[in-house]
Amino acid sequence: MYQRTFRLSCEELSNALYVVGTELQVNISRCAPPKCKYFSVKCSPTVQYKILPPPPPKEANTLPNLLTPKSILIITMDTASKHAFDSKLSVQYYTESTETLGRAILHLTAVEISLDVDADRDGVVEKNNPNKGSWKWGPQGHGAILLVNCDSEWTYRKRQDCDDPAITKVSDLRDMSRMVVRTKGPAQLPEGYKLTLHVSQTDSEKIRVFGDSNQKDVSNPLSRCFLKYFITTNPLVLDENSLCQVISYKGGTVESQFFVEGLRFPDKDFDGLVTINLSLLEPTSQFFPETPIFTDKVMFRMAPWIMTPNTLDPVEVFVCSIKDNYEFLKGMKNLVRKTGLKLKVCYEYMNRGDRWMQDELEFGYIDSPHHSFPVVLDSPRNGYLSDFPYEELLGPDFGYVTREALDQKVTSLDSFGNLEVSPPVIVNGRSYPLGRIIIGVAFPTTTHGRNMTKVVQDFLWAQKVQEPIALFSDWLAVGHVDEFMTFVPAPDRKGFRLLLASPDAGYKLFHDLQHDGHGQAQLFEGISGKKTISVDDILSDPQLKYANNYVQGCVDWNRDVLKKELGLEEEDIIDLPILFYLDEDNMALAYYPDMVNMIVLGKHLGVPKPFGPQVDGHCVLEAEMCSLMGKLGLTCFFIDDYASYHELLGEVHCGSNVRREPFSFKWWNMEP
Amino acid sequence: MYQRTFRLSCEELSNALYVVGTELQVNISRCAPPKCKYFSVKCSPTVQYKILPPPPPKEANTLPNLLTPKSILIITMDTASKHAFDSKLSVQYYTESTETLGRAILHLTAVEISLDVDADRDGVVEKNNPNKGSWKWGPQGHGAILLVNCDSEWTYRKRQDCDDPAITKVSDLRDMSRMVVRTKGPAQLPEGYKLTLHVSQTDSEKIRVFGDSNQKDVSNPLSRCFLKYFITTNPLVLDENSLCQVISYKGGTVESQFFVEGLRFPDKDFDGLVTINLSLLEPTSQFFPETPIFTDKVMFRMAPWIMTPNTLDPVEVFVCSIKDNYEFLKGMKNLVRKTGLKLKVCYEYMNRGDRWMQDELEFGYIDSPHHSFPVVLDSPRNGYLSDFPYEELLGPDFGYVTREALDQKVTSLDSFGNLEVSPPVIVNGRSYPLGRIIIGVAFPTTTHGRNMTKVVQDFLWAQKVQEPIALFSDWLAVGHVDEFMTFVPAPDRKGFRLLLASPDAGYKLFHDLQHDGHGQAQLFEGISGKKTISVDDILSDPQLKYANNYVQGCVDWNRDVLKKELGLEEEDIIDLPILFYLDEDNMALAYYPDMVNMIVLGKHLGVPKPFGPQVDGHCVLEAEMCSLMGKLGLTCFFIDDYASYHELLGEVHCGSNVRREPFSFKWWNMEP
């Protein structure tokens, strides 16, 4: 209950603008004439009052109320006034002998005011939600939601809409959250009273508020008719240069529309919460600031950027076309055709020879009850592909966000093959309904390792809804988590399996082959210019065995972290037979195409063709892979990426990217 | 439970360093020879194992266990080993016809390791608290506490200890939090294993960790004997230049002491939490990073800076001595003598003519289970008194903190007469056991007003335990909340009353005087050079009445905020009869000495002598004040500050400062 101390006077008439739902509190003795002993109150039928402390029940109704220093009169009204000052209340003061000493008269105008948003998150701005001023997570939670307007309504000469202080297209309003000022009252507010919208300096850096374009006249009615479907002239109401703006009051029952635009994602120095206020200002005189006599507040949370795990349905698949990856492209086209999707190819004028579509960007999305759209996170890697996310992806309902490393050096670990996300998990009773982000870094006990740059890590942690897990990936020459792990959908258990590269599984398979008399089966057959090698030769190489023992130790360390942080059991994990070797810096590289570095499109897996040992004309590694995945109802398509990716230290996943459907689960229904 | 994936081999002996309380998980089939069908396990009595999935109960004990691809062996040990690798486990593999195929042998060394802190907050470092790795508020909470080492162990040539990367005095260790590494095991760790303490880059900016000086030898035993009571040589173990440090392992049962020093208070970009890790590193070879095979974590929270309300007992009273404030000093000395305290006088060589002791600094304290000391917050006001907090207050167990305004202009609202704190309150069921900070700013609906500078506001909000309330003080020429409000202790209700300056109460009292025939009573009698004025003249001045109506409106606005934010009722508030006038900029100033601007020392109040109307030789304002305060058991001492403070736009409170006892309530027991 909004309570306002109000003063009466016996010398002059008092006027009050009253907001329905509040209380005026009058200390009756403050304005009582000297020697006053009793008082009585009269009022119009539109006015209610209460006296505190409550007067004793009058038996004979002889005496008025006894005045005490703390006698309080509480005044309320139920509905808005038809005319200014059409309601009245008076207090009469008496001496000990009940002679009249004086009278204080109050004229009242009641108005109804509320600042409204979609605090119950059903996509519709409801009326005066009692919880609109605060924000709470969860299905029983409340509080409105903002989107960062990080897409571009324009396809040509584009820039992010949030970089433009004006709204230039009607469609942009869909990216904003509606806010309504509801008023009801007489034709005009009493002289000098004003309604203002206002924000704090800190919050103003994260939002803009626009008014309704209908309030502005366009002189030519024909052009107006045309324009109103495309071009808006919504006036800017609040931004960081204008923290407070008077808005117009119209009599009767009025709903004024506003549009709130988000400008910044949550980050290390921004928890995501923004408050907007509506105040009713009372004039004192031109020399004094106007006094806010009623303030209504609404709180928004900026929607976080959300990543999409392999278990979500694919929407679009992206690859680069370059002069030497024809075989790979053909394989990808065949794979994507089976899914019914279309392959989006980034051509050489844009990729400038950079084939690592996975590394330059990560697809995600933002979501609110009123609207949702994909948002690409552009990596600070900034290879030759660096213009692609902005130039080719940013557009209408396709947002863009990036973080540039400041003084820190960008390393290979800043590529987004090193940024993945798990499917939804429950860990020791704690639910992660949107999964958990996974990044690769150096051991925390090493001070000289490579790391993902701090600004990106800070950004990822600040989104809150997919709490990140840091793995150890600095043992790999390239250093990306997608070189040793991925997730595939599964019909049972947790709905997915974690796939891990496993030299032990590789050696086990090769030992079995040798034991079965296939020690002379050759790897790398059919690769032009590549010498084949036999299973026997591999098994008898002590250096290779040593390297793979080391790699298995590194993967096992990550296995333990993933089991703990994702709440996995051994049955949730599948070990893929993959061998590694060490380069001159003792960093690990896949010995043959790294099958775990695959692309997952529903039940179709695009797996790097391993060129493993041939037995009876069939690749043993492919067979093992098909067997393991087949049990989950998944089909493997082996794609030859040897010359075009593997030899350049990447594979199918590194060379592709997938935009996926958003989660049906709404992020505001979780409790992080 | 810390689980670690471990690998066995039939080709070579495996060695494991095992940490008691963890589990080694071995996938038995990974290292099984080809065509293996069964396995069996044997081990020393010091080793326990479990097979998953559990083998069926053996009826005839004929066959070993059936090997499946997911057969897991879980290995644990109960106590530390006496000697390296004195425990053994072996897995034997069999063919379908139970012929032996091979055997994997594991040699085990068990150690006990824990990183310990005072996570239960009783002042003593307990052993391996299960909650030490996280932090929770409240009496049922947990998590260790750090103090910012913001005092100076040295009185001369001093600087803040946290600015010195070395510990130079034994006494400084009391300001730090103890941390203990407990180990139990054989005389030496197996070759190449290491224990390291480490922190993240982000956390390293907020702490230093020192080792125990006993570990360093001092060559001269005599000097050592002398030195050890005063001078320490505690080695620096971790700081922002050294994120990871190997610590020595000694055999048997050992407790190694460490000392953790806090460097930064919580602020906008620092939530106060810091994690320190202890890892056991396993060597692979000199070419690879060592692998952390076990990590123990402890979490600290930096103690917040806490303000002390008027309801806490005074410890020291501070005033300035300047050439023209002899009368005031005499009054203050008399007052302070009654409380049994000593008056601390800041002389002119230090104050350089700046008399506003309230405005340059605010006293507070920091608290932990092991230690507590006062900390002065130095205002960015930086008047002539600006050296006083650092030069005169900073010292052994007297800390110092400041925030300098960056690009913003410092205004009068940055003086700490504009920074106060309420007594403990409960508001709508929410408890503020340390009260709430109160600051004065401009109306949020005004864009041109004066405000408290952002860095100080950010600092105050970040302390979390006394959530601030922003009042409107920009209507006052000086603009400090202490010009219209204070708190005094009370024996009943909430334990205090809010006192508010009230022009209405002033006019009421003067009207009563006039009505009783004292309209010719004079104000300002006895002030040399000041013309007196009668009650009649005051009451007949329409401009003064207008000004006071405006001021009453401003105070009432703050009254409504304070009632709401502190959960106060009318009975918790006392209106003091004080009139204001407006200067040429329409800013308010006290018309006669502003009695609410008082100093509160327990039951003794030092009140500006108001020089009010004299009736029967007594000042009516003093009488009213004594009557109001007397009902609460408080005694008023009127101090003449007219010429020396009032005429310079301040009063007793502005010219003094009080250091108070800390709360007996411990901040970590609240739930903000």
Ligand SMILES: [Ca+2]
């Ligand atoms: Ca709604």
Ligand SMILES: [Ca+2]
């Ligand atoms: Ca847009």
Ligand SMILES: [Ca+2]
């Ligand atoms: Ca303890």
Ligand SMILES: [Ca+2]
């Ligand atoms: Ca110290």
